[in-house]
Amino acid sequence: MPAEAKADSKNARPAPGASAPATPATSARSTPHSIAHPASPPLTERQEARRRRILHASAQLASRGGFDAVQMREVAESSQVALGTLYRYFPSKVHLLVATMQDQLEHMHGTLRKKPPAGDTAAERVAETLMRAFRALQREPHLADAMVRALTFADRSVSPEVDQVSRQTTVIILDAMGLDDPTPAQLSAVRVIEHTWHSALITWLSGRASIAQVKIDIETVCRLIDLTDPKGR
8 A cells, every 4th residue: 555545544534435325235135244334424416426536537547557557646636636535535545446346346237237147047147147247357457457456455444345345246146146035045155156256356367267267167156056045945
């Protein structure tokens, strides 16, 4: 983390909207594997527009040069906000890039909803969904690498942002499964699937796995869904 980010983050106030409360649906789904955080006041329209500019600038810089290209001063300049204001929203580059990943997943979710997966079984639909999300990240390898590195570097201070990424991934998987009220066993399977997808992304980014191997791993872990289906017992 840059020295200036560490220094400023000590005095920074909680980021506006950084730990926005989950919706009732996502809260129920994510409670077993996420920590509850106090809800932040909703952003005003102007604050939300500013936050969107910041996230857009972060994604643009990361797409061009990866993790190292995302410098807080450049993000502030690109998004037309004061540097101090940027740090009030995101106390460090890691906070910013993890929030950028949540934002990217949210966009992917919207795209997936417009064209739902067509598999016959829940396992097939989840595997197709995750591969589509993976291919979207594959088209922006520098951005994907920057976001994954931020998740890897994240400490406890970034827990709200990391929880948001986990919630969003969980909702994407449960939507593909067609579940509104998953059992504890199904939520456990979802967690394992999330871990595998994240690990597959890391190994691919580091050049230790091919796309074909990623597909095999994701299809294999998604079979856990069939094992936890109450109707299949």
